[in-house]
Amino acid sequence: MADRPDVLICDDSLLIRKQLRDILEKTCGLQVVEADNGVNAVEVFRQHWPKIVILDIVMPAKSGLEALKEIIEIAGDRRTKIIVASSAGTEENIKEAILAGAYDFVQKPIRRERIVPLVMGILDDAEGEAH
Amino acid sequence: MFMGLFGEFLLQKGYITAEQLRLAYGSVENARPKLGTLAINEGYMTSDQVETVHSMQVHEDRRFGDIATEMGYLSVEQLEALLSMQRRPHAVLAQALMDRKVLSMKDFNNAVEEYKREYGLRGDVFDALTEDDIDVTVRFCLQGKRILEHDLLMDYVSLFARSMVRFVDRFVVLCPAFPEEDDLASEYLALQLVTQRDKSSMLTAISGDVLSLAALGRAFSGEDITALDALGKAATEEFLNLVNGLFAVNMSDFGKNFTMHPPLGVPASVLEGMEKDLFAVLFRFGDFSMKLFVMDGVPKILEDRLLRDAQDCRS
Numbered sequence: 480m481a482d483r484p485d486v487l488i489c490d491d492s493l494l495i496r497k498q499l500r501d502i503l504e505k506t507c508g509l510q511v512v513e514a515d516n517g518v519n520a521v522e523v524f525r526q527h528w529p530k531i532v533i534l535d536i537v538m539p540a541k542s543g544l545e546a547l548k549e550i551i552e553i554a555g556d557r558r559t560k561i562i563v564a565s566s567a568g569t570e571e572n573i574k575e576a577i578l579a580g581a582y583d584f585v586q587k588p589i590r591r592e593r594i595v596p597l598v599m600g601i602l603d604d605a606e607g608e609a610h
Numbered sequence: 611m612f613m614g615l616f617g618e619f620l621l622q623k624g625y626i627t628a629e630q631l632r633l634a635y636g637s638v639e640n641a642r643p644k645l646g647t648l649a650i651n652e653g654y655m656t657s658d659q660v661e662t663v664h665s666m667q668v669h670e671d672r673r674f675g676d677i678a679t680e681m682g683y684l685s686v687e688q689l690e691a692l693l694s695m696q697r698r699p700h701a702v703l704a705q706a707l708m709d710r711k712v713l714s715m716k717d718f719n720n721a722v723e724e725y726k727r728e729y730g731l732r733g734d735v736f737d738a739l740t741e742d743d744i745d746v747t748v749r750f751c752l753q754g755k756r757i758l759e760h761d762l763l764m765d766y767v768s769l770f771a772r773s774m775v776r777f778v779d780r781f782v783v784l785c786p787a788f789p790e791e792d793d794l795a796s797e798y799l800a801l802q803l804v805t806q807r808d809k810s811s812m813l814t815a816i817s818g819d820v821l822s823l824a825a826l827g828r829a830f831s832g833e834d835i836t837a838l839d840a841l842g843k844a845a846t847e848e849f850l851n852l853v854n855g856l857f858a859v860n861m862s863d864f865g866k867n868f869t870m871h872p873p874l875g876v877p878a879s880v881l882e883g884m885e886k887d888l889f890a891v892l893f894r895f896g897d898f899s900m901k902l903f904v905m906d907g908v909p910k911i912l913e914d915r916l917l918r919d920a921q922d923c924r925s
Contacts, residue, residue, distance in 0.1 A: 491872055492847065492848045492851070492873075493840055493841055493844035494827075494831055494833070494841060494844040494845045494847075495844075495848060497833070498831070514691045537855075537871070537872050537873075563760045566851055566853035566855020566856065567854070567858040567859060567868075567870055568855070568859055570858050570862060571867065575741045587851075587852060587855060588852060
């Protein structure tokens, strides 16, 4: 699993994918893969086994929450952390995501100060556990 | 938002030119209404008293308000009122125009009185407007329009206006516009259906000319967007998605659960035939403008058609 990418960004918005890629790849030097809907998210996850998935809730083809449940099932006991992102940070959405196994919830618009420490913290922890 | 409305009024009435207004907007960040000017304007202090305080400030490193209250020129309540006024948008605009020597305080006051007369504004409504109470401003801008009877849509338009101020342009101006007065002519719509659980959908859409939507996307995203290309369209859709997400959060606080469908970029023709049921509001920001369309209770058959057309358009 040495080639596992760090982050899978899954969002139907080209803007969000670009902005997150700019932050995580260009600024943080992470390896990033993308998907533009829930169906593709599951497929890309199956192919690449990224360490972290950033998953939008409102997406065509398959919602983020449906994709989340499938990814959790596929991942099994492999260490993958899923961060759910949405502009609709209602209590119900956050609760549903966390109950389904999400590691954290991020409110859109996603701020660099929020996402960078969250992602880097997860990767640091994973690194620590590996040694 | 009031700064934009009042700036436009000054322009329409010939108090200032478009160039002067643009330059004033550009300098409002640094314009801080002076307490002495406000105190004279409110009749709390004479110009001699203000001059005395200023001359004392030359020798003492103390604030205007502290000296004026100590000298008995101002009461604490008057000082608090002036400090509150200092933050009001039209006072900031007045200062920016005075700093640039475009208008005197007297001219500005005359314009304020003319504005109040023209719109029949009572003092409390005018105060709410100048305090940038967006709900009041939106109701004021849409007075006489049918949409005022729709509480849900009015809540939505207020939130949209707040988001325009927050994410796009603090000088945005809201103007009523309806399809019968202002047709749907536009090549592109960013559209999103928002469904209330067990109820029908609410339609939300934004449209505008290519340059305006690119400007909206650029201001909102901070990206270098100059055309309505894939990134420009994505930014426009994401802005709508953001507002709708905030709306869902606000509504959930009142026990109303809204589910959002993915935002879509579709041809304007998707809305053809729905003109009479749509409410349209025009937002102007700088040289640009965009229209917001809202409709509560989208008929099921139209909802299905919209989603199908939109899906076809996307694929």
